[in-house]
Amino acid sequence: MLPEAGERAGDPSSPRERRPDAGPGGTGIWRAAGEGPPAGGRTRALRGLGGFGVLAGVLVALIILPVACTAGVGARDAADWFQSEPEGLDTGGVPQRSRILAADGSTLATFYYENRVDVRLDQVAPVVRRAVLAIEDSRFYEHGALDSQGTLRALVSNLGSGEVTQGGSGITQQYVKNLLFTQAESEEEQLAAKEVSAARKIRELRYAVALERRLSKDEILARYLNIAYFGGGAYGIESAARHFFSKPASRLTLPEAALLAGVIRYPYAYDPVRRPAAARARRDVVLGRMAELGWITRAEADAALRRPLGLRVHNTPNGCVTSFAPFFCDYVQREILTNPVFGATRKERERLLKRGGLTIRTTLDRQTQRAAQRAVDRHVPRKNSARKAAAEALVEPGTGEIKGLVVGRRLGSDRERGKTWINFAADAGHGSSIGMQAGSTFKAFTLAAALEDDMPFGTRLMAPRGFVPTGFRDCRGRPVNSTTTLRNSADGEGGRTFSLVTGTHHSVNTFFLALEREVGLCETVKMAERLGMRRADGKPMSQFPSFTLGADQVSPLRLAAAYAAFGARGRYCEPIAIKQITDASGRRLRVPGARCRQAIDKGVADAVNHVLRGVLTKGTARGMGLGRPAAGKTGTVDDFSAAWFAGYTPDLAAAVWVGDPRGGYRYPMTNVCMDGRCYGPVFGATIPAPIWRDSMVGALAGRPATGFHRAPGRYFSKGSGEDRVDLPDVRGMPVREATARLRAAGFQVRVGGAVPSAEYPRGTVAEMTPGPGRAEPGTTVTLRPSEGGGDEPGEEPGSTPEPDPGNGGTPVTRPPLPPLVPPGPQRPRPGG
Incomplete structure (x- = not known):
């Protein structure tokens, strides 16, 4: 069966043709929206609307008379049925694109099923409304849901053929058809929405009659302009204006308006990009029709006819791949798709994101993100010759807000060098990563547990050269010992005593194993858990002696959030990326909160800060200071399979991982050359700490420095340590x-x-x-x-x-001794 008269068949070969692109024809006089009908037109319009129900019923009955008679239904019954209110008429649910915004309101990404931005009628230039109505339905403001002239013309044809071959579709009917197709959930429903049949036509007409009762003409026209497909993936007049001319619909000129109005009938055939000649010819038809109706002057039409198409095509990205912060964007997307707060099923959540017209305001700070990306790319280039990778997460202490999230790759298939879909900075639920062993960065949790047990800084423990882990019990009281001897990561570290301070500064493995046994393995694990640590795969933390050496696989984001709690004086906040979400109507949706809590006592956190500050001034990361109060801890994993650094100020915390995505033990961080820069064994201070330093300096540039609080006096009872x-x-x-x-x-x-x-x-x-x-x-x-x-x-x-x-309290008054030459500063060997 041929397409109905006045409807667009579309081009099934076009990948863009997703909807039945219907476009009516018509003649008559039209008034501009909001201007009122022409003289005498108001009475005709009211009379037409008032008597439309009966007339429409009779006309429709006549149109379907061949079918009705066959079914034994009379014309009067058909008319009565037609005038009744149809069930299930829903004018909502039109897909609109969602936007993810940075903290400053700039757009990070868009998501859409159909690229559409709804606008009010007064946000569409009047010339656009005139152009669309001139070529689609010039009598729109004079007739009701049915254009009697077009319908009678179809009636003659239908009575002669015995079936529906023509239809006099107006704007309202075309809006209904597009609406029904858009709301179709399955392919079967979509086929039913665009099939050429009497049943479908009658259903559309009934809906059109009901809509004319519910809505004003201006409201119907606005909805039609927002739902129509204009080609190039642009749905609605606003998206079309931005796509083809890089401007809003309110600023379209006469030739631009005529071009878009002409495209509606056959978007693929009149595609201005692919078929500019056909598009221009169609535009000129619209201009001629506007002049014929007297809605523009002949001079205006002639001037517009001479104008080129003037395209300034802008393609709206769909998804995170081209985002300024692709892995942060991906984190936000996964948060919405996986969190039940946004819908009971994944299908519901995906529908909300891609069709809901959401405005998603996030925590990302562009200055922080830019500084972190530059630092990672500088030290571990995305396509480096060694195929190593880096990831960094930056979190604000006291709020849990993720200010930056960086992976040293582009977002995409790893079949192409320098790309990956895996977000190494996040947990498996937010990026498919199973995490990486954290190395000596976990020693900070053992230190915090010891300080919570009121151990003074001067507490000293023997750190043997080799440590056989015995005397450990898990949280259920079961022995968890081993006969494997654990050693230090640097020669000469061991065989003597260290204090809490010096053992941390030198990152001595055997010292921290002894300290973990002293304070208790369970207490150490629980301290890490209170500070938000969990394995990246979602499983519980391990409870073995090697816990303090960072044997568990975690994400940089979790580690950064834990260290942020130290900077916030013990206040831990779950990391969050979303601050606010509003839907297309402006209604605020519920979003997950940071659930902040006081995880450890302020004084304990102050003491941790006191010790970790020394790592940057006299410990394994000496020389990595920021020029403002800062603290941190290096981390080197067994056999140099990865390297870490986690550090913070009271204003910002960050954790950096550097390793090999192919497997750290198979491809260790030893004798690594990356684009002309070569390293021996890579410690936490070798590459991760410089990335952290450069990121933090850039992120905090121009912001006032905040100092740490002094550690409580009780920790100095045995000296400074x-x-x-x-x-x-x-x-x-x-x-x-x-x-x-x-x-x-x-x-x-x-x-x-x-x-x-x-x-x-x-x-x-x-x-x-x-x-x-x-x-x-x-x-x-x-x-x-x-x-x-x-x-x-x-x-x-x-x-x-x-x-x-x-x-020993004895005054010194003996004769002078030869003066001693003070020893020069000794740089500690890397050890974590």
Whole structure:
């Protein structure tokens, strides 16, 4: 059967033709939307609408008379049935595209089933409305749901042939047909929506009559303009204007409006990009029709006819591949598709994302994202010759907001070098990654558990060269021991005692195994869990002695969120990417929150911060400071299978992983060359820490620095925990020279009152407390200058000698020793 008169057949060979692109014809006079009918037209319009029900019923009955008579149904019964309200008439559910926005409101990505942006009628240029109605239905504002002239013309044809061969479809009917096709859920429903049959035609007519009762003409025209397909993947006049001319529909000119109006009938045949000659000829037909109706002057038409098409094609991306932040975008997409808060089934959630017209406002900070991407690409290029990869997650302490999420690849099939679909920065549920072993970054959780147990910084434990893990029990009280000897990652680290501070700074494996046994394996695991840590595959954390060495596979995002809790003084927040979602009507939808809680005491977090700050100044990441208060921890996985760095300020936390996606143990981070830069064994400080530093410096540029809080005094009860160094003997030296010598060696200096001394000349140092020997760096040394003379060298008559904490409380007054040369700073060997 041939297509109905006034309807577009479409081109089934076109991949763009998804809907029955119907377009009516018609003649008569039209008024611009909102202007009121022409003189005398208002009465005719009201009279036409008022008497339309009976007339329409009779006309429709006559149109389908051959079919009705065959079924034994009379024309009067058909007319009565036709005037009744149809069931299931739903004018909602038209697909609209969704947008993901960065924190500053800029667009990160769009998602759509049909690329459509609904607009009000007053947001469409009047010339566009005139052009569409001129070529589609010029009597739209004068007739009802049925154009009687067109219907009578079809009636004559149908009565002569005995079947439906023609139809006088107007704008309302075409809107109905597009609506029914758009709402079809299955292929079967879509075929039924566009089949050429009397049943389908009558259903459309009944819906059209009902809509004319419910809606004004302006509302129907607006809905038609928003639902019509214009080709090039553009649904609705707004998307069409942006696609073909890179401007909104409100700014379209006469020749542009005529071009789009002409396209509606056959979008593929009149495609301005593929068939510019046919499109121009069709545009000129529209201009001629507008002039014929008197809606533009002949001069305006002639001027428009001379204009070129003037296309400025803009293709709207669909999905995350071309996004500024593709892996963050992918994280947001997966959050919506997997979280039941957005729908009971995945199909419902996908429908919401691709058809719901959502505006998704996210937490992403463009400055942070840009800085992180540049840092990752600089140190681990996307197509590097070693095929290594990097990933980084950046989280705001105290809110859980993900400010940046970077993978050192482009989003796409890994069949092409430098691309991957796997989001290495996120858990499996948000990126298909099963995670990576975190190495020594997990030692921070053991440290936090020890500090929560009120261990002072000066607590010292023996760190043997080899540690056989015995004496461990899991949270169910079961022994979890091993006969495998665990060792340190750097030669010479071990065989002596370390404090909480120095063991952390040097990242000594055997020290932390001993510390984990001291505080309890279960307590260490629970500390990590309280700080949000879980395996990337969703399974519970392991409970084995190697837990403190980072044997579990986790994501950078989880680790960054845990370290962010330290920066927020113990306040942990679940990482979140979505701040707000509104649907097409502006209604706010429920979104998952950060569920912030005080995971550890503020004082414990302050103490952790105190220790981890030293990693950047005197530990395994020395030299990686930011020029503002910062703390962090390196991580090197067994056999150099991967390297990590996690660090933070009170304003931003980040975790960086560098490894080989093909398998770290098979392709370890040793003797690695990437685009001309070669490395021996890669530690956490070798590549991950510089990525972290560059990311943080760029992300925090222009933002005021925030300091950490001082650790509670109870943690200093056994001293600062720093390793003791040689304290030079400055007795007999001038006070100013002695002061400079001590400060250069890393000590604080206080000058006390002068004392009589027969041994040292007046004005030189007669006493120092503590005396020469070994002392912790930063210790305050009190100097007492000589007055000369005296009954007892170094002692004032009647006074009590000041105790020397570094020498058992005995005052030091012995003759001067040869001056010691203070040792230079020793860089600790990498160890985590």
